[in-house]
Amino acid sequence: MGLAQGALDMAIKHVKGRQQFGRPLAAFQNVQFKIAEMATKIETARTMVHKSAWLLDRGKPDTKLTAMAKMYACHVAVEVVDEALQLHGGYGYFNDYDIERFYRAAKVLEIYEGTKEVEKIVISREILGKF
Numbered sequence: 001m002g003l004a005q006g007a008l009d010m011a012i013k014h015v016k017g018r019q020q021f022g023r024p025l026a027a028f029q030n031v032q033f034k035i036a037e038m039a040t041k042i043e044t045a046r047t048m049v050h051k052s053a054w055l056l057d058r059g060k061p062d063t064k065l066t067a068m069a070k071m072y073a074c075h076v077a078v079e080v081v082d083e084a085l086q087l088h089g090g091y092g093y094f095n096d097y098d099i100e101r102f103y104r105a106a107k108v109l110e111i112y113e114g115t116k117e118v119e120k121i122v123i124s125r126e127i128l129g130k131f
């Protein structure tokens with residue numbers, strides 16, 4: 001969640017500061033829509049993560065929800081970082097900007113601590129039972 005939120009924060013700073021066609025990027029509706037979508041995805045994932053942690057804290061861990069939260073939050077991190085880098089344009093590709101490092105860091109989230117495929121196995125087994 002921190003990675004996704006950090007990428008969104010960087011994108012917001014960039015689109016407010018970068019001027020194109022006499023206006024900040026943030027003035028273009030397509031850019032505004034992208035920011036809105038990124039923020040919505042992060043909030044959805046954060047709610048799932050918080051709910052699964054809340055249940056765990058109360059001694060009622062929910063295996064399915066926890067696997068969903070891990071899989072979805074990591075997917076959101078990959079998507080949001082990708083979009084944040086895109087909003088940086090060519091600057092996003094250079095390692096002077098942190099967003100390039102975030103791009104690489106996001107992908108590994110879908111690999112360690114349970115790959116996204118393994119999370120899907122856990123979720124589907126909780127729903128369908130084991131075959």
Ligand SMILES: Cc1cc2nc3c(=O)[nH]c(=O)nc-3n(C[C@H](O)[C@H](O)[C@H](O)COP(=O)(O)OP(=O)(O)OC[C@H]3O[C@@H](n4cnc5c(N)ncnc54)[C@H](O)[C@@H]3O)c2cc1C
Nearest residue numbers: 105107108109110111112113114115116117118119120121
């Ligand atoms: C930076 C980093 C840090 C790590 N830190 C740790 C650590 O601290 N402790 C630790 O124990 N491990 C750690 N790992 C290892 C990590 O948990 C494994 O890389 C991960 O579990 C995937 O295993 P693998 O690399 O052997 O891939 P593989 O098992 O070879 O899987 C390759 C692909 O096939 C898919 N796949 C495999 N089996 C199935 C299946 N049955 N059904 C469907 N798809 C399947 C996987 O999801 C994956 O997409 C780390 C990895 C990285 C990259």
